[in-house]
């Protein structure tokens with residue numbers, strides 16, 4: 001793809017920078033960011049790509065919620081708008097954090113919708129990030145766009161490690177006793193937060209009326225590249241902790257970030273593409289296989305397993321949730337493959353090989 005204008009909201013993060021690297025030498029990229037002009041790195045301490053690195057990229061300030069002329073005029077004449085903006089879900093799900101996770105996604109999506117409606121030269125395509133976590137916890141069958149099960153009942157999404165389960169049952173009992181089953185607290189305990197976020201995000205997106213602009217929600221799996229989740233996994237390997245997590249049977253759906261970029265290009269070129277697409281490699285693996293591959297590729301023979309209680313304690317200490325590791329995400333990209341998209345990285349092993357080979361050696365240890 002050449003000479004296109006691509007606006008990426010939230011493009012300073014892991015996926016946004018990878019998209020800039022992929023498209024930014026031959027297309028003009030405008031990144032909408034809340035950062036001030038003197039910020040040079042993102043939350044992964046990656047240096048932000050600039051014109052000096054050979055990329056046609058500009059950073060334009062927005063607040064992620066208000067339509068202002070300085071950034072909304074960038075939408076005019078854009079070929080693709082990609083929305084990646086949202087507070088990271090890699091945190092403890094306390095009330096304040098949860099609200100920020102909801103609000104950041106809803107506000108950014110609303111603001112982009114309004115800006116697209118206002119412009120006289122709307123983009124051909126608007127791709128909104130979405131998440132493959134929308135599908136239920138599944139150990140028995142994969143979910144796709146046609147038959148996948150989307151349920152926000154807590155019980156359909158919990159990974160059911162003993163600690164999570166006990167905590168959930170205790171809180172539910174207390175809420176039923178002291179607040180009643182009709183209370184907000186009780187209902188919140190019954191529903192799964194992550195699925196609610198995914199559902200609301202897509203609802204707000206598809207509610208935007210943007211005549212002349214095709215809309216695609218990209219239900220993206222855990223994305224692998226030189227930043228993002230690969231860093232903590234390689235750190236675990238370094239310390240010999242790269243054994244199975246929990247039962248190890250939970251499925252790990254993933255996608256190479258290069259295939260995310262390629263799928264966006266394919267969606268742009270495929271003028272019939274509209275609606276929901278799963279952006280996940282066709283071959284999910286179990287958590288056990290993921291960690292085995294990582295051990296083999298980093299040359300770490302020892303990989304101590306981490307039981308659910310250890311993960312629970314570790315997640316508390318590093319300020320995240322075990323759901324990110326323990327939910328069984330089994331998703332396949334039926335729509336894209338049926339319509340002709342071919343993944344460069346259909347197999348995890350090849351994806352990891354490429355990513356690890358590309359990383360500086362200090363990021364992992366070789367025995």
Ligand SMILES: NC(=O)c1ccc[n+]([C@@H]2O[C@H](COP(=O)([O-])OP(=O)(O)OC[C@H]3O[C@@H](n4cnc5c(N)ncnc54)[C@H](OP(=O)(O)O)[C@@H]3O)[C@@H](O)[C@H]2O)c1
Nearest residue numbers: 010012013014015033034064084085086087104129222223
């Ligand atoms: N990485 C994955 O495996 C994965 C999988 C499925 C879905 N997704 C979704 O895809 C999107 C991009 O993923 P990513 O890994 O690139 O995320 P990321 O590294 O966390 O980047 C997201 C960007 O969103 C912006 N942002 C953060 N908080 C915000 C707020 N309160 N209001 C407005 N903007 C805010 C930030 O840009 P500024 O600070 O510059 O404004 C940040 O760079 C996210 O929404 C994520 O949920 C990611």
